[in-house]
Structure formats: structure tokens, C-alpha cells
Amino acid sequence: MVYDLTVADESVLRCGICFLPLKPPIFHARYKDALYAVGHALCSSCSNRLKNARKCHLCHVAMPDGYQRCHALEDVVNSIHGPCPHAPYGCDTRPTYHAREEHLLQCPHAPxxxxxxxxxxxxxxxxxxxxxxxxxxxxxxxxxxxxxxxxxxxxxxxxxxxxxxxxxxxxxxxx
Ligand SMILES: [Zn+2]
Ligand SMILES: [Zn+2]
Ligand SMILES: [Zn+2]
Ligand SMILES: [Zn+2]
Known part of the structure; x- marks a missing residue:
């Protein structure tokens, strides 16, 4: 743990289209202009549905090569962990943001x-x-x-x- 981190805007950890938590593989809009190297992110199933899109789903900037894999953001979402809501009942698992729901379904400390x-x-x-x-x-x-x-x-x-x-x-x- 680095120190006490806060994610101010939860939506940055969610797909820009379906709003589900982003988990690898993550894709983003990659622009022709290097000035806009950081593109809007979306999940693999949404990028799959939009694989022929040549404009960003959010800001409509042209992206001649379509959506590209974004390894940097994958590293980010994999490194953000938080306590299980059942911690007061003895759970010491700290799932990633995107694995939280999955953990809750099988948390052995669920009351x-x-x-x-x-x-x-x-x-x-x-x-x-x-x-x-x-x-x-x-x-x-x-x-x-x-x-x-x-x-x-x-x-x-x-x-x-x-x-x-x-x-x-x-x-x-x-x-
Ligand atoms: Zn999505
Ligand atoms: Zn965009
Ligand atoms: Zn738990
Ligand atoms: Zn009883």
C-alpha cells in the first residue's frame, strides 16, 4: 500500500458506454494526433461491438485505427484494491474495484x-x-x-x- 488513496470520481474506473467496472482487457480511443494520446476508455465487449467505429464514442475525435488495447489503464485498475464490505464480519480480502461484485457473491463472511x-x-x-x-x-x-x-x-x-x-x-x- 502506498498511502491512503481516494478515487474522487468513480466513473473513471467504469466503461464509458456500459458503465460496468473496467477490467482487462481495456481498450481506448487512439487518436491520429499525438497531442490526444490518452483516449476515452471502454470495456472489451463494448469495443468489440464498436470495432468498426472510427470516431471516439464520447468526444467523436477521429481514430483511424479504431480502438486499441490500453495496458497502462489495465495496470491501474489491477492495482486499486479496497476492503470487502464484510470486513466488520471478519473478511480481510481486498478485491480490486472490478472484482468487488464477484467477491461479494462468494464472500465467506457475508452475514x-x-x-x-x-x-x-x-x-x-x-x-x-x-x-x-x-x-x-x-x-x-x-x-x-x-x-x-x-x-x-x-x-x-x-x-x-x-x-x-x-x-x-x-x-x-x-x-
Ligand atoms: Zn462496456
Ligand atoms: Zn474521446
Ligand atoms: Zn469478503
Ligand atoms: Zn436466531
């Missing part, structure tokens, strides 16, 4: 709401939830907390089963 009863307001990561189910609701749980292995949580009161695979995106529940 879960207690399925116990409407009156229960417990929210916490899976491991803590399991302890909570036993401690607060007296449900018998079998858990094997080991990476790559799945563990079953067997609940009473109308719940048939909850299967949670640690460290991956597979959370299934059936009731």
Missing part, C-alpha cells in the same frame, strides 16, 4: 440472517450463525468447519436441511 423466527434479529457470518442456532435456539447442528468440505446443518421446526459449502458460492437451503 446471514437467522432463520429461527421473525423475532430473532441475529445477523452474522455462517460460523457464528451455527453457534447462535445451538446457543440461542437449542437446535442440534452438525458442522465440519474445514476448507473445501461441506457441512450439513440440520434444523427442526419445519426446516428440512441447510447445506453450506465453505469458501464458495454454494449456499443452498431447503425448507
Amino acid at each position: 446471514c440472517h437467522c432463520p429461527g423466527s421473525n423475532a430473532c434479529s441475529f445477523v452474522g457470518p455462517v460460523a457464528t450463525l451455527i453457534k447462535h442456532l445451538t446457543a440461542a435456539h437449542g437446535w442440534s447442528c452438525t458442522a465440519e468447519a474445514c476448507d473445501g468440505a461441506s457441512f450439513g446443518v440440520y434444523l427442526r421446526d419445519g426446516f428440512n436441511f441447510v447445506t453450506t459449502v465453505r469458501g464458495s458460492a454454494h449456499y443452498t437451503s431447503s425448507y
